[in-house]
Amino acid sequence: MSPIPNLKLNSGSLMPAIGLGISAGTLQEARDKAHVWIESALKSGYRHLDTAWLYQTERAVGEAIRASGIPRSEIFVTTKLAWHHHACVEKAIQDSLTKSGLDYFDLYLMHFPQAAAYKDNSFETPLDPRGFETILENPTFNEVWADMEKVLASGRVKAIGVSNFSIKTIQQLLKTANVVPAVNQVELHPYLIQEELVEYAKEKGIVITAYSPTGKAKILADPVILEIAAHHDATTAQVILAWHVARGVAAVPKSTNAERQMENLQLAELRPEDIQRINDLDRNERISNKAGLDGKMLGWTYEQLGW
Numbered sequence: 362m363s364p365i366p367n368l369k370l371n372s373g374s375l376m377p378a379i380g381l382g383i384s385a386g387t388l389q390e391a392r393d394k395a396h397v398w399i400e401s402a403l404k405s406g407y408r409h410l411d412t413a414w415l416y417q418t419e420r421a422v423g424e425a426i427r428a429s430g431i432p433r434s435e436i437f438v439t440t441k442l443a444w445h446h447h448a449c450v451e452k453a454i455q456d457s458l459t460k461s462g463l464d465y466f467d468l469y470l471m472h473f474p475q476a477a478a479y480k481d482n483s484f485e486t487p488l489d490p491r492g493f494e495t496i497l498e499n500p501t502f503n504e505v506w507a508d509m510e511k512v513l514a515s516g517r518v519k520a521i522g523v524s525n526f527s528i529k530t531i532q533q534l535l536k537t538a539n540v541v542p543a544v545n546q547v548e549l550h551p552y553l554i555q556e557e558l559v560e561y562a563k564e565k566g567i568v569i570t571a572y573s574p575t576g577k578a579k580i581l582a583d584p585v586i587l588e589i590a591a592h593h594d595a596t597t598a599q600v601i602l603a604w605h606v607a608r609g610v611a612a613v614p615k616s617t618n619a620e621r622q623m624e625n626l627q628l629a630e631l632r633p634e635d636i637q638r639i640n641d642l643d644r645n646e647r648i649s650n651k652a653g654l655d656g657k658m659l660g661w662t663y664e665q666l667g668w
């Protein structure tokens with residue numbers, strides 16, 4: 362089993378290649394209790410935590426870090442700007458800092474390229490973020506990025522990046538950006554390998570982070586991955602996570618279970634032919650954020666998203 366490497370961001374900082382995904386569903390009670398399993402992950406050795414304003418787990422992240430006794434400087438913490446906060450980036454980052462009780466975040470991502478508004482136009486969100494009312498034309502993500510660059514300059518975040526962006530939307534962003542995104546976090550797993558995006562990001566010096574990285578039960582039971590796992594005396598999650606890292610991609614698997622948290626930090630040592638066989642499983646299949654019956658993913662078509 363291999364140790365977890367660090368990936369160097371274009372900002373100069375180091376990000377552990379495996380982090381803990383910290384979404385906790387739509388029930389506030391579960392979100393408030395997340396500190397318990399975040400703390401267990403820190404005890405297991407996680408030093409990269411991935412939260413978001415929309416997950417409503419920033420408070421739990423701060424609590425777990427303080428309870429762990431681990432110096433803040435040893436933990437890499439990411440949060441994300443909610444899509445209904447695109448017109449109030451300053452207020453949003455301040456709120457994330459206040460909720461978490463942290464002085465800074467290591468990485469601040471624009472969660473989605475699209476901007477949304479809720480019915481009551483409130484800063485707080487309904488428990489289910491899908492309850493948005495309208496997709497807004499303005500501000501554009503280029504304008505939002507300029508505001509995120511100001512937050513970066515203030516030192517309250519050490520790096521900025523994007524999430525759910527494509528080659529098309531990154532190209533559009535780079536037309537006006539002064540700072541190249543450090544990271545683009547996207548859905549990525551063996552059924553959606555995103556080869557072109559991974560190559561493009563490499564050329565631009567952008568690190569790709571995979572969400573839904575194991576592909577959950579369906580891909581964890583794929584016969585090819587089971588076969589590779591048996592060869593290495595590893596679990597299928599350990600094989601899939603090792604495949605991400607072998608591609609130079611970071612991954613943020615979520616697990617609330619202490620044993621599986623530990624399992625996900627121990628990567629199999631894959632042979633080149635294993636990596637090729639996993640690449641060949643690609644079906645361009647999304648399992649997390651995908652278009653609904655209206656042909657749109659949270660209000661945008663795949664064409665708008667560049668997916």
Ligand code: A2P
Pocket residue numbers: 382572573574575576577578581596598599613614615616617618621622624625
């Ligand atoms: P649990 O929290 O009970 O461990 P992803 O991060 O790829 O979206 O996957 C999250 C889901 O996968 C969670 O339901 C989590 O359940 C489960 N999971 C995470 N790690 C493993 C693992 N090593 N083996 C099996 N299931 C896992």
